[in-house]
Amino acid sequence: MDFSDTPEEAVFRGEARAFLDAHMARKGTTDARLPSRAMRREDVAASKAWQAIKAANGFAGILWPSAYGGREGTLMEHIIFHQEEERYAVPASVFNQGVGMAMPTVMTYGTPEHLARYPRPALFGEEIWCQLFSEPSAGSDLGGLRTRAVREGDCWVVDGQKIWTSNAHFADFGMLVTRTDPSVTKHAGLTFFILDMRAPGVEVRPIKQISGTSNFCEVFLSGVRISDSCRLGEVGQGWKVALTMLANERFTVGKAEGPDFEEIFALVRAIELDGRRAVEDSAVQERLADWYVRSKGLELTRLRAQTALSRGKAPGPENSIGKLVSAAKLQEIATFGIDLLGMAGAVTDRTVAPMEARFQDALLYAPGKRIAGGTDEILRNIIAERVLGLPADVRVDKSIPFNQIPSGLR
Amino acid sequence: MNFDFSEDVEAMRVAVRGLLADRFPRGAVRRQVDAGQGFDRDFLRSLGEMGWLGVAIPEAFGGSAMGYEPLCMIAEELGASLAPVPVASTLYLGAEALLSFGSEEQKRALLPRVVAGDLVIAAAVAEGSGDPAEAALATLFVDGRVTGKKLPVIDGDIADMFVVVVRLEGGESSLVLVEAGADHISRTTLDTLDLVRGAVRLTLDGAVAEPLPGARGWQAVAHWLDRAAALLAFEQVGGAQAALDMATAFARERYAFGRAIGSFQAIKHKLADVYVATELARSNAFYGAWALDTDADDLAIAAAAARVAATDAFSLAARENIQTHGGMGFTWESDCHLYYRRARELALMVGGPRYWRRRLVSQLDMAAGG
Numbered sequence: 192m193d194f195s196d197t198p199e200e201a202v203f204r205g206e207a208r209a210f211l212d213a214h215m216a217r218k219g220t221t222d223a224r225l226p227s228r229a230m231r232r233e234d235v236a237a238s239k240a241w242q243a244i245k246a247a248n249g250f251a252g253i254l255w256p257s258a259y260g261g262r263e264g265t266l267m268e269h270i271i272f273h274q275e276e277e278r279y280a281v282p283a284s285v286f287n288q289g290v291g292m293a294m295p296t297v298m299t300y301g302t303p304e305h306l307a308r309y310p311r312p313a314l315f316g317e318e319i320w321c322q323l324f325s326e327p328s329a330g331s332d333l334g335g336l337r338t339r340a341v342r343e344g345d346c347w348v349v350d351g352q353k354i355w356t357s358n359a360h361f362a363d364f365g366m367l368v369t370r371t372d373p374s375v376t377k378h379a380g381l382t383f384f385i386l387d388m389r390a391p392g393v394e395v396r397p398i399k400q401i402s403g404t405s406n407f408c409e410v411f412l413s414g415v416r417i418s419d420s421c422r423l424g425e426v427g428q429g430w431k432v433a434l435t436m437l438a439n440e441r442f443t444v445g446k447a448e449g450p451d452f453e454e455i456f457a458l459v460r461a462i463e464l465d466g467r468r469a470v471e472d473s474a475v476q477e478r479l480a481d482w483y484v485r486s487k488g489l490e491l492t493r494l495r496a497q498t499a500l501s502r503g504k505a506p507g508p509e510n511s512i513g514k515l516v517s518a519a520k521l522q523e524i525a526t527f528g529i530d531l532l533g534m535a536g537a538v539t540d541r542t543v544a545p546m547e548a549r550f551q552d553a554l555l556y557a558p559g560k561r562i563a564g565g566t567d568e569i570l571r572n573i574i575a576e577r578v579l580g581l582p583a584d585v586r587v588d589k590s591i592p593f594n595q596i597p598s599g600l601r
Numbered sequence: 602m603n604f605d606f607s608e609d610v611e612a613m614r615v616a617v618r619g620l621l622a623d624r625f626p627r628g629a630v631r632r633q634v635d636a637g638q639g640f641d642r643d644f645l646r647s648l649g650e651m652g653w654l655g656v657a658i659p660e661a662f663g664g665s666a667m668g669y670e671p672l673c674m675i676a677e678e679l680g681a682s683l684a685p686v687p688v689a690s691t692l693y694l695g696a697e698a699l700l701s702f703g704s705e706e707q708k709r710a711l712l713p714r715v716v717a718g719d720l721v722i723a724a725a726v727a728e729g730s731g732d733p734a735e736a737a738l739a740t741l742f743v744d745g746r747v748t749g750k751k752l753p754v755i756d757g758d759i760a761d762m763f764v765v766v767v768r769l770e771g772g773e774s775s776l777v778l779v780e781a782g783a784d785h786i787s788r789t790t791l792d793t794l795d796l797v798r799g800a801v802r803l804t805l806d807g808a809v810a811e812p813l814p815g816a817r818g819w820q821a822v823a824h825w826l827d828r829a830a831a832l833l834a835f836e837q838v839g840g841a842q843a844a845l846d847m848a849t850a851f852a853r854e855r856y857a858f859g860r861a862i863g864s865f866q867a868i869k870h871k872l873a874d875v876y877v878a879t880e881l882a883r884s885n886a887f888y889g890a891w892a893l894d895t896d897a898d899d900l901a902i903a904a905a906a907a908r909v910a911a912t913d914a915f916s917l918a919a920r921e922n923i924q925t926h927g928g929m930g931f932t933w934e935s936d937c938h939l940y941y942r943r944a945r946e947l948a949l950m951v952g953g954p955r956y957w958r959r960r961l962v963s964q965l966d967m968a969a970g971g
Contacts, residue, residue, distance in 0.1 A: 192891045193603050460969065470966050480958035484910040488881030491888050494604040501602055512877045574876055575869030579849050582864040
């Protein structure tokens with residue numbers, strides 16, 4: 192075993208570092224980005240500028256074909272670049288959905304016109320994409336979505352509501368999945384479109400989360416007309432297109448933000464309990480040991496996955512464990528970090544609460560992490576069915592027409 | 602990046618697994634227990650003949666010096682098979698003590714016998730209840746003779762030699778070797794949770810002992826336990842995976858309410874959690890293997906993390922295996938109990954969960970500046 196790069200990987204890492212050093216400052220000891228803060232206009236402008244610089248230097252679309260400005264690099268290079276980029280104080284990105292998920296899907300199902308129009312501006316930071324999948328009554332059960340698209344000549348008229356959309360208020364385009372035929376089974380009646388977010392009838396409203404912050408939007412669609420030329424894939428093929436888009440999510444690289452072992456460790460080394468350092472308290476040690484092995488275990492599991500990649504294996508559903516473990520750990524660490532402070536733990540004032548109230552902040556966004564991008568429950572199903580090979584659950588709605596499925600929110 | 606067993610080690614695994622499956626197929630261990638048979642010295646010798654006991658031992662002492670990766674893989678396979686062989690005692694503790702602290706002469710005399718499967722060594726650490734601690738150490742080594750009581754000594758019933766943790770005249774902790782056949786020794790076999798690995802109460806009443814010259818101070822003892830823990834973690838991971846495999850296979854085959862029970866989310870989510878715990882333990886164990894192989898500065902942290910994660914994973918896997926099997930899992934013949942028993946035995950060998958959590962955090966604290 193060794194943790195070093197191959198000679199080729201080392202050369203690429205050197206290039207990536209040289210590029211990053213030339214444009215960005217290294218991060219301090221802790222991540223200054225606070226996920227509790229909503230993206231502002233100036234954040235979007237900074238993200239666009241950084242994306243343009245990366246694209247111009249061949250570091251934006253590492254896995255992309257050169258025809259669209261990509262590098263045609265390897266998955267290892269993609270991982271290495273993101274590992275290096277994480278060490279720098281780069282702007283939070285609004286391009287993850289577009290470059291990482293939407294455009295690879297356009298490249299799979301798009302017409303020549305789509306391919307000429309969309310990928311390049313997305314890569315070069317000119318246009319932002321969002322994902323219009325979840326609905327108020329279709330979250331984990333995405334296939335139960337109800338946004339209707341009805342054909343009228345060369346157009347489709349769309350009515351419905353999407354929810355939990357990141358960056359919708361800044362986005363130029365949305366990847367939209369709709370129901371075009373409610374008389375067939377749920378997965379068979381879906382069709383996929385590219386939506387111009389500025390089209391008449393598109394209304395974006397921020398969602399106020401439990402913390403009071405807004406990181407996501409609702410998107411209301413009222414009589415929105417979409418040209419049939421904006422359809423992605425065949426009529427009725429929308430489920431397959433949506434799954435392609437979700438499958439690309441597994442190539443996204445990155446660590447869950449928020450307090451992890453390092454932060455809680457720093458806290459217990461800084462405060463006292465019963466007249467001695469909290470780190471020496473056996474109840475504290477019990478919990479710390481647990482978080483350390485999970486945190487380190489995830490980091491090392493990623494290295495094992497990378498090893499599998501460099502030995503020529505494809506990334507698989509095993510990667511589901513990352514979010515499942517880190518979201519629950521985040522919630523536990525946030526709660527413990529607050530509880531350690533005793534009565535003062537309830538104070539969220541940044542001038543009073545230790546470490547700029549990171550633990551208090553995290554308490555109020557951790558529940559979202561356990562839901563977004565696949566709930567804990569869905570991730571356990573994925574592991575059980577696709578990794579362990581357990582049989583699928585009985586689905587009472589699978590083989591009957593969608594419009595005959597019972598529902599409490601019709 | 603190369604953070605996995607090498608292809609050579611994986612090829613060797615096929616042979617190890619094949620031999621173990623052949624000799625100890627499902628149920629064989631239980632039938633041995635039923636028949637009152639235990640350790641089979643010829644089987645240990647056959648592992649020696651295959652060269653598997655000497656993979657981490659230098660060529661000068663009869664080994665093949667392939668490093669710790671193959672030994673970790675063998676530990677994983679032994680953990681899965683529950684084969685009644687004293688490899689943990691003899692290699693992870695016995696041979697490691699000789700390698701770390703023995704004189705050239707001791708290594709030359711004893712390690713080739715270990716490699717051949719001719720010598721069983723047991724470690725005498727505990728003196729009744731409680732985790733390893735210098736303050737609790739009462740066994741004394743004075744003028745070449747050792748006096749004290751050790752309990753439990755795992756594999757002590759079949760051992761030819763003991764590595765005994767002692768206190769020297771000046772108060773310093775150390776390790777000594779005692780021949781099982783020496784005078785002034787008595788051993789009483791104890792009933793234990795693990796039906797495959799026995800244990801004894803070892804009474805030393807002025808028995809002749811030979812010091813391991815390099816073992817000076819409690820830190821040396823703790824370091825010795827760290828190395829053993831890193832290896833034991835692989836037995837635990839192997840056991841956890843075997844228990845998970847058993848539960849998964851049963852959940853696919855067992856029908857209730859007209860469907861395979863593995864299609865119920867209550868079972869799926871439980872087994873997904875076991876899978877996650879086992880994978881995190883495996884990753885931590887790999888880091889321990891790397892630390893052993895490279896004698897890394899953070900070996901103590903790596904070993905304690907591997908130990909903590911592996912103990913938790915095996916404990917969870919073993920108990921949820923019984924639960925998944927339902928009433929069937931509570932029967933003797935289901936074999937589920939063998940993993941459930943072994944999970945505890947391994948969790949306590951070389952110190953229990955509390956010791957290792959404390960060791961992990963205190964080492965991290967020291968590394969961060971105390």
